[in-house]
Amino acid sequence: MDKDVLDQGVFFALQEPKYVLNPYSLYRRLRSEAPFHWDFVLCGWFLTRYADVRAALADPRLTTKSFSFDVSQLPPALQDGLAPFGRVKKREVLYNDPPEHDRLRRPLNRAFNPAAFERVLPKMEAVAHELLAGAERRQSMDVVSDYSELLADYMIGELLGLPPANRAKFIEWCNRLKKLTTARRMGYETVLIATEAVKSFEAVRAYVRTMIIARRENFSEDVIGRSLAVEPNETPLSEDEVLANCVFFLHAGARNMSASITNALLALLRHPEQFARLREEPQLIATALEELLRYETPVQVAIRGILEEIEFAGRRIGPKQLLVLLLGAANRDPKQFADPDRLDLTRRPNHHVSFGVGPHGCVGGWMARFGLAIAIEAILHRQTELRLTPRKLRWNPATMRRTVRELPVLVNRRVHDSQRSKLNVARAHLPRPTRVAETPILFSR
Numbered sequence: 001m002d003k004d005v006l007d008q009g010v011f012f013a014l015q016e017p018k019y020v021l022n023p024y025s026l027y028r029r030l031r032s033e034a035p036f037h038w039d040f041v042l043c044g045w046f047l048t049r050y051a052d053v054r055a056a057l058a059d060p061r062l063t064t065k066s067f068s069f070d071v072s073q074l075p076p077a078l079q080d081g082l083a084p085f086g087r088v089k090k091r092e093v094l095y096n097d098p099p100e101h102d103r104l105r106r107p108l109n110r111a112f113n114p115a116a117f118e119r120v121l122p123k124m125e126a127v128a129h130e131l132l133a134g135a136e137r138r139q140s141m142d143v144v145s146d147y148s149e150l151l152a153d154y155m156i157g158e159l160l161g162l163p164p165a166n167r168a169k170f171i172e173w174c175n176r177l178k179k180l181t182t183a184r185r186m187g188y189e190t191v192l193i194a195t196e197a198v199k200s201f202e203a204v205r206a207y208v209r210t211m212i213i214a215r216r217e218n219f220s221e222d223v224i225g226r227s228l229a230v231e232p233n234e235t236p237l238s239e240d241e242v243l244a245n246c247v248f249f250l251h252a253g254a255r256n257m258s259a260s261i262t263n264a265l266l267a268l269l270r271h272p273e274q275f276a277r278l279r280e281e282p283q284l285i286a287t288a289l290e291e292l293l294r295y296e297t298p299v300q301v302a303i304r305g306i307l308e309e310i311e312f313a314g315r316r317i318g319p320k321q322l323l324v325l326l327l328g329a330a331n332r333d334p335k336q337f338a339d340p341d342r343l344d345l346t347r348r349p350n351h352h353v354s355f356g357v358g359p360h361g362c363v364g365g366w367m368a369r370f371g372l373a374i375a376i377e378a379i380l381h382r383q384t385e386l387r388l389t390p391r392k393l394r395w396n397p398a399t400m401r402r403t404v405r406e407l408p409v410l411v412n413r414r415v416h417d418s419q420r421s422k423l424n425v426a427r428a429h430l431p432r433p434t435r436v437a438e439t440p441i442l443f444s445r
């Protein structure tokens with residue numbers, strides 16, 4: 001390990017090819033040598049120990065507010081064009097503290113509730129089978145673009161109640177907006193991306209406005225309809241708030257779900273003995289899901305701000321500083337997880353932080369678990385055999401969403417009818433969400 005990696009700034013180090021490929025050795029060093037590490041690039045403290053990360057996620061003194069969407073390096077006309085998008089971004093539940101956070105979160109708990117997803121579940125299963133059947137015929141697929149992303153896009157379309165003919169266009173608008181929020185703020189390319197984003201924002205906002213009007217007239221079971229249905233004494237979500245939370249956050253969440261599916265399949269393919277065991281004992285699916293989410297965590301970073309000087313983990317930390325919580329590092333902390341670098345599909349308990357915890361814990365956590373279960377179960381059920389190709393994988397840096405950009409595999413189908421009965425057993429073992437809760441974790445563990 002380079003002597004200076006910590007001095008050069010962890011944020012920069014995480015962009016280096018070797019840590020993009022595998023950030024875990026750097027995390028290990030941070031956890032043991034510098035669990036509270038000052039990074040001059042982000043002006044923030046990097047936290048890597050499970051106990052510290054979990055405590056920070058749940059700490060009400062920390063804020064998620066004021067992470068503004070910075071367009072100051074773009075030409076003034078584009079800044080003006082993007083201002084409405086910036087205002088909508090600020091309405092995202094994640095960027096609000098209580099009591100505003102609670103007001104925004106309540107309708108989302110209702111909108112993303114088990115019933116909404118149960119409605120979508122069988123259709124998603126059918127789509128997973130259809131995608132796999134196509135891959136079996138072609139004998140190959142890119143897991144990312146031919147499977148994970150299509151399943152996630154299908155989920156968005158169904159949850160929003162988008163007519164099938166408009167789905168591709170709608171998701172493309174959201175993708176273009178997402179591209180802007182993750183683009184580097186320099187170069188002419190960013191100007192082009194921003195120009196497209198302005199058009200996409202106007203298009204998506206106009207479309208969602210018509211959806212809201214229709215749902216105000218007639219109740220609809222989809223997430224927009226459910227989020228608009230207010231309880232007595234509740235202030236209803238505004239149009240911008242529906243857009244921010246039901247559309248943009250659903251889109252971002254679905255990209256996380258797609259990354260979870262890809263990462264889970266890659267981990268299984270790299271651990272063929274574990275994959276074989278899951279095929280043999282599909283009732284392991286419940287613990288397997290949690291372990292796959294822990295092992296290669298898609299969202300590796302959560303950020304918190306500090307409003308006034310506080311004492312945290314025995315240190316005084318001041319305002320204008322950030323806490324950069326490395327969820328992926330916490331999920332590999334040996335003090336919490338025995339032999340943390342080993343994939344163990346039977347691991348229990350497994351209180352990973354892949355969905356965050358505390359007030360900002362993921363509202364779509366159980367939905368994402370089901371999406372992941374469907375994606376894996378379809379492969380088990382069809383007896384689809386996947387094999388990695390020798391192509392070198394390109395990872396995103398951990399500071400973005402940690403996943404590979406493509407995952408080409410060879411595909412075959414092994415049909416053994418004797419296995420089918422076991423698969424029905426697996427379905428019975430899949431944890432079901434039981435209630436609409438204020439807390440993100442709906443499964444008993």
Ligand code: HEM
Nearest residue numbers: 093094250253254256257299302355356360362363364368
């Ligand atoms: C259907 C898919 C998803 C939806 C709709 C969704 C939605 C959300 C929302 C609305 C929040 C903010 C909650 C709040 O501030 O109260 C959130 C937080 C979070 N989500 Fe998701 N999510 C989805 C999937 C995922 C997946 C698959 C992952 C990763 C495995 C993930 C990881 C997280 C994390 C780590 C947080 C906490 C961030 C923080 O505390 O800073 N989400 N999610």
